[in-house]
């Protein structure tokens with residue numbers, strides 16, 4: 001996902017808690033000639049990281065964590081952030097768009113829309 005995003009012109013940070021996979025991604029970036037300033041891979045637990053400096057996030061995780069992750073992102077991401085969920089959607093969020101189907105489905109969410117909808121729900 002990180003490599004695909006760099007091709008689209010994004011500057012990316014990949015979080016991976018498994019050090020072997022982090023090492024593999026770093027070697028692959030070097031082999032592809034992608035500079036650290038364009039794609040960096042950090043061996044870091046994103047639950048213990050404040051994500052507020054990121055404008056866009058793409059996640060491919062397990063269904064059981066999506067609800068809790070949604071709450072963390074609602075607290076931390078800027079209003080203009082866009083979040084892409086691969087394979088498993090956020091159960092409480094309304095997507096702006098979706099593409100693909102089955103195992104290849106992905107959902108896009110805009111933080112400002114998510115926040116407006118959750119304010120609306122609280123006010124009712």
Ligand SMILES: C[S@@+](CC[C@H](N)C(=O)[O-])C[C@H]1O[C@@H](n2cnc3c(N)ncnc32)[C@H](O)[C@@H]1O
Nearest residue numbers: 001015016017018021044045046047060061062
């Ligand atoms: C479904 S796999 C996706 C792997 C890869 N990104 C891909 O697109 O094929 C989820 C990955 O997230 C990593 N992961 C799970 N929890 C994490 C956490 N708290 N911080 C960083 N990485 C985590 C796992 O080690 C695993 O490699």
